[in-house]
Amino acid sequence: MTRIPSQHAPELRAAAQHLGRRRFLTVTGAAAALAFAVNLPTAGSAAAAELDAAKVAGDPFTLGVASGDPQPDSVLLWTRLAPKPYETGGGLPAQRVEVRWELAHDERFRRVARRGTVTAHPEFNHSVHVEVGHLAPGRVYYYRFRVGRWISGTGRTRTAPEASRRVAGLTLAAVSCQAYHDGYFTAYKHLAEDDVDVVFHLGDYLYEYAVTSAGGARAYTDRVLPDVFNRETVTLDDYRLRYALYKSDPDLRAAHAAHPFVVTWDDHETENNYADDVSENDDPPAEFLLRRASAYRAYWENQPLRRPQLPTGPDAQLYRRLVWGRLAQFDILDTRQYRSNQAYGDTAHAPGPESDDPARTITGATQERWLIDGWRHSRALWNVVPQQVTFSERKLDLTAAAKLSMDAWDGYRASRARVLAGAKAARVENLMVLTGDVHVGYAFDIKDDFDDPASRTLGTEIVATSITSGKDGAEKPSTWETYTKANPHLKFYNGRRGYVTVGLGEESARADFKTVSAVTVPGAGITTAASFVTAVGDQGLRPA
Known part of the structure; x- marks a missing residue:
């Protein structure tokens, strides 16, 4: 069970540890601000009366x-x-x-x-x-x-199998991006009925944007949402109430009840495209960290997370490792909390000195070492990395100096190069990255050299489309032809809503991209848009 802290000492220590990069805060100022932001109990309040x-x-x-x-x-x-x-x-x-x-x-x-x-x-x-x-x-x-x-x-x-046990198979589901105001969580209804062992939520569990009284695209005629949701989330109460709105959805509740979840956040659980202590709108860092502390606290309160993930002020160690016998090791990442600020003003841009600065990081140095060290000691057949933003190179146009997303790993190419070098040094043969964020389904081969289609395939990346974000979407978005031509390692691209299941086996893995026809109306059916396999010891996606 959760232990209530009896004083502010742990939060004070955590705040003090980060003063080097947050020089704008004094020790006492940080302690007072963070205590206020997360409504920490005092020694007396923890002993408050018990309700019958x-x-x-x-x-x-x-x-x-x-x-x-x-x-x-x-x-x-x-x-x-x-x-x-x-x-x-x-x-x-x-x-x-x-x-x-x-x-x-x-x-x-x-x-x-x-x-x-x-x-x-x-x-x-x-x-x-x-x-x-x-x-x-x-x-x-x-x-x-x-x-x-x-x-x-x-x-x-x-429960998971014993770490030393040989396991014949595991089926996981990957989900992401569930904007309440963009539609119904129909995909969760189908996921609740699907036969999977565990669900990985890859971020954007909620959105900070205002939700109208009619529920946005849900356009309720039989209910009116209170005004508390018709504003952006900033305070602790705002975030707590927003989780209540999302978890009031019966399809989301059904999926949680049916399967264990492994969760990690992206940006919208706090604020769009933030980077460490830098907010989207360049708010004063001290002010933004108050908001981040509130968002992180509400996230832990409303997710099935263990004690080590309990935040201290604006900090929480969300990255962690799980194993599934000798079949799979899961290294769950956090690519928001420790990242360098996005290059070139967070606009699509060709690679350049700013984005390719070797000092830039999307994981932070500590998490990067933890990931690579984990691979060195892994005994698993499959090494799977559930994380947030597109890992593989994704050229956005057909020019020689194509633009890339500065919010994805393309904006942190030195960071990606170090991680892939670590995977090669650890002799990771069956690498799979699970990704969310972009509101479409992708299937990538992870190449040793993305500019050379004939280079070695180091692993695969499976990108789960959104549950609702982006509303109904389209099977072939407007960028489909451009992206598929510009990125020969991109094997699949679909813009409908849904989720992906991945079956890991001793000889191969199979990914099934499952989509619904619409989310702006309830009750849509589900179909498998495409299926791919990749073989153990011979990475590369092939149609199933």
Whole structure:
């Protein structure tokens, strides 16, 4: 369970550690600002009175249940109590609430494996994160929560296989970019019914932009959203309420209940295209870090994340490593928090001295070393990197000096070169990068030299399209012909909404790009737009 800090010392230490690159803040100024931004509890408030669970008048489980980061001997279970989700505080007083939880081998909870209680603290917006240990590896479990007479819906989760075990296969899904105001989360309805072991969310879980009373493109005629959503998220309460809006969607709740999620953020969970402490609109860094602290705090509160990911002020270590037996190692990256500011004013630009400066980084030096060291020690057949922005080169036009995106790895080519050199030095033979961000489905061969189509293929990149962002999209966007001609290593390009599943096996991997025909109207069906395979020891995407 989550431990509530009894004083500000951890946050003070974290703020002080970053004073070198944030010289505009003094120690005391940073401590006071960050404490205010995330509403940290004092020693006394953590001991606030407990609310009698019998007095919780409305269903507190309106935001559903979730699980995440499966390990061989443990699972992480999540819920947040909010009988009135569209109100600040979720309709509960600033009091502690006791929550009971159960984990069972069967859906009817006749064979309970573990049970216990956890406290939902008001300081964490009555969210709970239960780390259930001492479980059997490679098993499916069912879980639920209770508060007084209220019982949550049932969630389904699983533990990972033992790290030393040979595993024949794993099926994952990759999702990204779910702007509530751009349409219905229909793809999640289909994903909830799909047979996958784990879901990787690659960023833009929510968007900071205002949502109108009609729900944007959803154009509600049977409901009116409150005005609290019709503004950009800036404060801690803003972000908390926005998560409540998103998690009120039944299809998103169904997907969370059906599968464990592994999450990482991109930019919109905080602000569009921010880079470290540099905001999109060049706000004063001290002011932006207050906003970032609020966004990071709300993200942790509303996601199935473990204790090590709990933020301290405006900082959180989201990058982490999971293994699935000897079949796969997952190195989950954070390419927002530590990156150098985008070159050339974050506009599309041909490579030049500014973007190719060797000192530039998209991961930060510490995370880069962690990634490469992890490859050196990996025993996995597949080394998979779930991350945010397009990794492979993506020329945006057909000129000799083609423009590239300065927000993707193309704007950090020295950083990409170091990572690929590390992969080669570690003799990583089966490299796969999972990506979100761009609201289209791509399939790339990762080349040793992107300017030479005949150069060695070092791995593959699978880019998941958006759940809704960009509205309905098109099978062939307006740039389809240009991009496919300019990038011979681009094997697939589709602009519809949906998700991608990847089956990892001992001989090959298969990617299935699944799309829906529309998201601006509910209930669209799903189809497989294309399928590709890549062989173990012989990387390169081929039609299945």
